[in-house]
Amino acid sequence: MGWISSLPGWARWALYAAIGIFVLSLVQTLTGETTELTSVGTSQAMLRWGVPILLAGLGGLFSERAGVINIGLEGMMILGMWFGAWGAINYGGWVGLVVGVMGGVLGALIHAIATINFGVDHIISGVAINIIGPAGARYLSSEIFSGYDGGSITQSPRVPGVGKFDMPFLAGGDVFGWQSPDLLGTIGELEIFFLSDVANLTRGLMSQVAPSTMVAVALVPISWYVLWKTRFGLRLRICGEAPKQGEAQGINVYLYKYYGVLLSGALAGLGGAFIASPELGGIYLEGQVNNRGFIGLAALIFGNYRPAGILMGAMLFAYPFGLGLRDINETASHTLLLVTAVAMAAIALWATSKGRRLDMVVAAVMAGLCAAWYFLSDTVPDWWVNILPFVIVLLVLFFNAQRLRVPAADGEPYRRGE
Amino acid sequence: MTQGNDSPADGSPTINQPAIELSGITKTFPGVVANDDVSMTVAQGEIHAICGENGAGKSTLMKILYGMQSADEGTMRVFGDRVDFKSPTDAIDLGIGMVHQHFMLADQLTVLENVVLGAEPTKSGGRIDFEAAKAHLQEVSESYGLDVDPDDLVETLGVGERQRVEIIKVLYRGAKILILDEPTAVLVPQEVEELFRNMRELKADGATILFIDHKLEEVLEIADSITVLRHGKTVATLPNEGVTASDLAELMVGSELPSPEITESTVTDTVTLEVRNLTVGGGGDRPAVDDVSLKVHAGEIVGIAGVEGNGQSELVNAIVGTVSPSEGSVFLSGEDITRRNVRTRRESGIAYVPEDRHHEGLLLSAPLWENAALGHQTKPPYARGFFIDRAGAREHTETIRAGFDVRTPNIDVSAQTLSGGNQQKLILGRELTSNPKLLVAAHPTRGIDIGAQAAVWDEMRQARKDGLATLLISADLDELIGLSDTIVVMFRGGVVATLDPSDVTPRTLGAYMTGAAIESDDRTDDLKGTP
Numbered sequence: 001m002g003w004i005s006s007l008p009g010w011a012r013w014a015l016y017a018a019i020g021i022f023v024l025s026l027v028q029t030l031t032g033e034t035t036e037l038t039s040v041g042t043s044q045a046m047l048r049w050g051v052p053i054l055l056a057g058l059g060g061l062f063s064e065r066a067g068v069i070n071i072g073l074e075g076m077m078i079l080g081m082w083f084g085a086w087g088a089i090n091y092g093g094w095v096g097l098v099v100g101v102m103g104g105v106l107g108a109l110i111h112a113i114a115t116i117n118f119g120v121d122h123i124i125s126g127v128a129i130n131i132i133g134p135a136g137a138r139y140l141s142s143e144i145f146s147g148y149d150g151g152s153i154t155q156s157p158r159v160p161g162v163g164k165f166d167m168p169f170l171a172g173g174d175v176f177g178w179q180s181p182d183l184l185g186t187i188g189e190l191e192i193f194f195l196s197d198v199a200n201l202t203r204g205l206m207s208q209v210a211p212s213t214m215v216a217v218a219l220v221p222i223s224w225y226v227l228w229k230t231r232f233g234l235r236l237r238i239c240g241e242a243p244k245q246g247e248a249q250g251i252n253v254y255l256y257k258y259y260g261v262l263l264s265g266a267l268a269g270l271g272g273a274f275i276a277s278p279e280l281g282g283i284y285l286e287g288q289v290n291n292r293g294f295i296g297l298a299a300l301i302f303g304n305y306r307p308a309g310i311l312m313g314a315m316l317f318a319y320p321f322g323l324g325l326r327d328i329n330e331t332a333s334h335t336l337l338l339v340t341a342v343a344m345a346a347i348a349l350w351a352t353s354k355g356r357r358l359d360m361v362v363a364a365v366m367a368g369l370c371a372a373w374y375f376l377s378d379t380v381p382d383w384w385v386n387i388l389p390f391v392i393v394l395l396v397l398f399f400n401a402q403r404l405r406v407p408a409a410d411g412e413p414y415r416r417g418e
Numbered sequence: 419m420t421q422g423n424d425s426p427a428d429g430s431p432t433i434n435q436p437a438i439e440l441s442g443i444t445k446t447f448p449g450v451v452a453n454d455d456v457s458m459t460v461a462q463g464e465i466h467a468i469c470g471e472n473g474a475g476k477s478t479l480m481k482i483l484y485g486m487q488s489a490d491e492g493t494m495r496v497f498g499d500r501v502d503f504k505s506p507t508d509a510i511d512l513g514i515g516m517v518h519q520h521f522m523l524a525d526q527l528t529v530l531e532n533v534v535l536g537a538e539p540t541k542s543g544g545r546i547d548f549e550a551a552k553a554h555l556q557e558v559s560e561s562y563g564l565d566v567d568p569d570d571l572v573e574t575l576g577v578g579e580r581q582r583v584e585i586i587k588v589l590y591r592g593a594k595i596l597i598l599d600e601p602t603a604v605l606v607p608q609e610v611e612e613l614f615r616n617m618r619e620l621k622a623d624g625a626t627i628l629f630i631d632h633k634l635e636e637v638l639e640i641a642d643s644i645t646v647l648r649h650g651k652t653v654a655t656l657p658n659e660g661v662t663a664s665d666l667a668e669l670m671v672g673s674e675l676p677s678p679e680i681t682e683s684t685v686t687d688t689v690t691l692e693v694r695n696l697t698v699g700g701g702g703d704r705p706a707v708d709d710v711s712l713k714v715h716a717g718e719i720v721g722i723a724g725v726e727g728n729g730q731s732e733l734v735n736a737i738v739g740t741v742s743p744s745e746g747s748v749f750l751s752g753e754d755i756t757r758r759n760v761r762t763r764r765e766s767g768i769a770y771v772p773e774d775r776h777h778e779g780l781l782l783s784a785p786l787w788e789n790a791a792l793g794h795q796t797k798p799p800y801a802r803g804f805f806i807d808r809a810g811a812r813e814h815t816e817t818i819r820a821g822f823d824v825r826t827p828n829i830d831v832s833a834q835t836l837s838g839g840n841q842q843k844l845i846l847g848r849e850l851t852s853n854p855k856l857l858v859a860a861h862p863t864r865g866i867d868i869g870a871q872a873a874v875w876d877e878m879r880q881a882r883k884d885g886l887a888t889l890l891i892s893a894d895l896d897e898l899i900g901l902s903d904t905i906v907v908m909f910r911g912g913v914v915a916t917l918d919p920s921d922v923t924p925r926t927l928g929a930y931m932t933g934a935a936i937e938s939d940d941r942t943d944d945l946k947g948t949p
Contacts, residue, residue: 230544234527238535242524248486248516249536249587250507408526 009308017312018198025197027339036323036332037339038197040188043204045322046315048279051216052077052289054314055271056296057303058223059104059264061310064300065227066260067240068115069411071126074293075133076107076265077272082137084273085156085284086144093162097212097273104269105262107133112261116254119413130293138286145284154286161278165214167206210279216270223307236260240407243414253414268293298393304404317389324385333385334374340388341370347399359399435498437462437595437626438483443492445478452478453489454650460595460643462497465617465627467637470647471670471867476630477519479647480597483628484516485509496595510536515588519599519630521580525573529566530555533587558589562619577726578609585616596620598629602636603865606725607895607928614640632670632868634663646670670868684717685903689752690887691737691856696746698732698911705744706732708911714856719878719888721902721919723895725931729911730891731773734860737889738770739763751855764793769854771845771862773891775838779845782834786826787815789833790848797852818847823873839870846874850881857881860891875901895924909933 004012021038028037036042056073063070070076083103088096107129114125138153145151150158166173172182184206187199227233236256238246243253271292276284295317302316303309320336327333344367351359373380438460445453453475460466470476481487483494485503494501496512503509506516523532530548533555539547552568559566564582572580581601588596598617602610617627617640631637637644638658645655646669653669691714698707707729714720724730735741737748739760747756755763764770770793772778780789791800791811799810815829822843826836833841842862849857859878863871878901882888892898898905899919907915907930915930 229546231538231540231546232544234531234535234538234546237527238524241526242522245522245524245532246535248506248518248522250505250510251536405526408524 009306013308013312020316021198021201022194023342024339025194027335027342028197029193031335031338033335034327034331036326037335038200039326040185040200040204040207041326042319042323042332043201044208045325046318047205047209047213047322049321049325050314050318051213052271052275052280052292053296053299053317054220054311055216055267055274056293057299057310057314058219058307059267059271060297060300061223061227061264061305061307062236062260062267063108063264064305064410065240065407066236066257067243067407067409067412067414068111068257068261068264069122069126070108070111070261070264071123071294071297072107072111072129072133073126073264073268073296074289074291075126075129075131076104076111076268077275077289077293078133078137079107080104080269080272081276081289082140082272082284083269085159085276086140088159088161088273088277089148089157093160093212093277096159096277097162097270100273100276101266101269104265104267104272106265108262108265108268111265112258116257116261116414119415121413122411134286137284141284141286156276156284159276159278159281159283161282162210162212164208164210166208171203171207173207210277212274212277213279216274217311219267220307220311227307232259237407239414240410243409243412247416254416257414268296271296295389295393298389298396301404302393302396302400305407317392320385320388324382327385330379330382333380333382334378336385336388337370337374337380341367341374344370347395351399362398435462436460436495437464437497438628439495439498440479440483441493443479443482443489443494445475445482445487445489451650453482456492456647456650456652458645458652458655460626460628462626463621463624464642465621465629465640467641467644468628468630468647469632469634469637469644469666469670471632471869474647474670474867475650476647477599480516480599480628480630483509484514484597507536510591510593513592513594514597515591515593515595516597517581517584517588517599517601519601519603521584523572523580523583525571527572528568529570529572529575529583530568532572532583533568533590537591555586555590558586562586562589562616562623564589564616577604578612581605581609581613582616589620594624595626595628598627600630600632602631602633604726604893606893606931607924608932610636634666637666638663667868683903684883684885686716686718686885688716689713690716690750691889692749692752693733693737694747694749696733696736696743696748698729698736698741698743700744704911706911707736707743709746710908710911710913711746712906712913712916714887714889716855716885716887717882718903719882719890719901721898721905722889722891722908723898723905723927723931724908726893728908728931730908731860732911733908734773734858734889734891737858738768761796765796767853767855769849769852769857771842771849771857771859773860773864775841775845780833780841783832785832786819786824786829786836786844787812789844790815790818790829792848794848794852814851818844818851821851822847822877837867837870839866839873842866843870843873846877850877850886855887857886857888858891859888861893862890863892863894863897895927899924899927907931 024037028034056077059073060070080100080103084096084100087099110132111125111129114120115122142153145156146153148157168175168180170184172185173180184199184203188196188203190196227237235246235251236259238251239253239256239260246253272289275281275288281288299310299313299317302313323332323336344363348360348363348367351363436459441457443453443456456479468476478487482489485506485508488503496514501512530552534546534551539550541547555568564586566579566582566586572583601613605613621627638661641658643655643657644661644666646653646666648670693710693712696707696710697705699705710733712720722730732741736743739758743756747754749755750766750768755766776782781792794800795806799807799814801807812829818824819826819829824840824844824847826840836844846862863874878888890898890901899922902919905917905919905922906913907917909931
């Protein structure tokens with residue numbers, strides 16, 4: 001397996017994704033219960049659900065690479081959602097996204113001042129942001145949205161969006177009014193094993209996509225480029241790895257930590273504004289962020305503090321949610337049980353090859369339980385897909401904890417000249 | 419930043435100006451005067467040593483010179499120009515570079531990233547020009563014979579290589595004045611020679627080197643002139659002519675140099691510690707400790723020599739009980755303790771002076787009396803049944819304070835307020851007053867001043883005389899040779915030699931430690947085995 005770890009990050013993740021899709025299409029074909037596991041609709045829903053998680057994860061990346069733990073992402077997203085909704089209602093969809101970014105930055109500024117200037121414990125400050133965020137949003141709602149037509153203390157009127165877009169040639173998008181061919185759609189309709197499944201899932205990522213979604217996805221390579229190829233990125237990362245060493249080279253550690261935390265808030269705020277946009281909620285509604293900030297942190301850990309991994313983590317966590325939305329008769333969730341069983345069996349085999357006995361036993365037992373549940377039932381309750389992302393997070397932490405490379409000085413208080 | 423008064427018009431250093439001129443530098447921290455009216459002059463192109471005990475103010479002086487701290491009073495001139503540094507950047511701009519005692523490298527970054535940090539060549543858009551950076555790095559490393567691979571992750575490098583990276587980092591920025599803070603503290607003799615060779619090359623190339631050291635033989639070997647600091651004051655600046663180590667020591671401490679010598683043998687026949695075929699780690703990787711067997715008798719000090727990272731720490735951990743060995747067993751006074759946990763081991767008589775006193779030895783923010791109870795919190799005088807015996811613990815701490823000369827205003831101050839030497843005396847006192855059978859001492863005098871070092875050695879000698887078995891791990895070869903009854907050399911996890919300290923020198927020991935003696939010396943086989 002050594003050759004896998006020698007691949008560049010994006011190629012490794014693409015390989016894992018291909019293996020995942022292969023398992024999905026195999027199980028789907030063999031059981032014949034559903035076609036939703038690899039449908040275009042599921043993939044579209046996954047992307048929409050995944051974007052806020054991705055943005056929160058990237059936000060966490062900038063903050064923690066600069067050495068500041070940010071569990072305040074949730075609160076920053078709530079502020080971003082409120083400001084995003086307010087901005088969009090008053091000035092249109094694009095402005096809404098920008099105002100949402102500023103709302104997130106506002107929350108991040110508090111976190112930055114507390115942790116960087118006053119040396120407050122990062123967790124405590126983050127918890128405080130998570131309390132201030134929703135409370136502030138509710139106060140603002142009672143002051144502002146209550147006065148709007150269709151608004152109240154917990155919700156806003158409808159929020160306008162930024163339109164939708166189909167990729168030309170691959171997903172049949174328009175080119176200056178000319179309808180281009182729909183290549184992936186054609187392959188998808190041929191119903192070839194695996195190939196059509198890949199085509200469907202990929203088409204879902206390219207059809208009926210909001211430009212804001214594309215911006216979010218584009219931020220993945222941009223983040224990588226900024227952090228690993230530029231002077232700014234190197235200096236920001238030294239603050240998370242070895243701030244004293246950075247200081248000795250004349251780098252203003254406080255400044256770069258500020259950049260990291262504020263960028264973190266900006267990305268979380270964008271994620272929040274996205275939740276309020278028609279892509280997901282279409283209104284500001286209290287509680288709609290629904291722990292996506294924390295799931296974003298989980299994606300950050302899943303992705304081992306790297307952008308491509310965060311993207312995969314966000315999509316993996318969003319997949320069960322997306323499937324749940326499409327799953328009218330609950331057969332797809334039921335089939336997903338079997339997929340989970342296969343995945344756990346694969347983990348058990350992997351743990352065996354590494355000689356990790358405890359991991360092997362845990363994975364094998366879980367594989368057995370999932371398989372038994374699948375064969376002894378016809379449907380699963382709807383909470384199953386809703387808890388699945390959290391289960392995945394726990395499993396990742398359980399099986400992968402030793403391989404994680406947390407920035408060495410992440411969470412440590414820093415004082416100049418000590 | 420610079421207020422040039424007599425600087426030459428073209429800005430280049432004038433030939434006869436001293437590289438550095440300090441006068442009347444004073445720096446006070448709350449409660450401590452770190453530097454008190456320090457004055458010194460460093461000529462261009464010389465190697466200038468700064469000696470002094472820990473706490474004499476050497477590091478503070480260097481930090482002022484490098485712009486990390488600013489002096490309260492006094493003036494600094496660099497190449498004749500008066501300067502007032504606000505940050506290290508100002509010092510770097512004037513060609514001053516510093517290699518810190520604790521390396522300033524980020525482990526998870528590559529050598530190249532570490533070197534360019536803060537002086538990155540960039541293309542448009544802030545993109546780092548890694549090609550140009552690599553070319554420049556290789557140019558520097560070749561012209562001074564400093565060999566490193568720019569793409570290695572720093573965490574994969576050894577101590578000597580890391581130091582080379584540090585020096586390259588400084589030269590990469592075009593430094594003409596190098597400050598080296600205790601550069602030899604972490605090196606074996608062979609690496610020290612390599613470093614000195616590099617230093618001479620740098621000097622031949624016109625660089626000025628300022629270095630801190632308290633190993634006096636090294637100072638006398640390499641320095642052109644020597645400045646001695648004591649209690650924050652400059653005692654003397656002397657040229658290196660006809661000066662002896664004891665002259666310097668007297669200037670440093672006002673008394674004679676302590677020596678770690680032990681006198682008559684007190685070794686008995688009673689085996690206190692026996693380690694049998696111990697292996698730690700393995701399972702795919704090379705084991706950290708590989709089939710090690712050794713015995714320590716009552717009244718004996720067994721010294722373990724080895725370059726750091728050759729299994730000494732893991733061996734200690736397996737004896738103390740913080741890691742479980744994959745094979746082999748540990749016996750204390752004939753009892754198999756391999757499966758016991760740390761607390762029961764400590765209770766049955768293992769005293770432990772850990773390698774890193776800040777992380778394993780003390781709770782830095784806790785008061786001294788709580789620190790004194792650490793590791794012994796289940797036994798009198800620190801505990802009465804389930805509860806901590808506050809009065810008893812405090813009383814016992816006072817005993818340690820008096821008996822081991824722990825200099826502190828009272829026992830309620832937090833451990834971080836003590837100097838390294840006093841912290842170490844507190845730890846040693848705590849361990850030796852617990853009535854142990856075995857003392858495991860890892861680097862007991864690392865980073866502490868000569869006075870405290872002598873006190874630690876005295877206590878260890880006294881304990882040996884009283885029949886304590888001691889396992890001593892140290893990187894200070896003089897200490898090992900002086901104190902030990904037997905020296906065991908570890909290399910790549912295994913015992914490669916067992917030597918009699920009366921007929922080894924630091925040089926021969928160094929050869930065993932780097933593995934050089936193993937291929938060349940066929941005596942090794944005869945020397946193997948337990949004492």
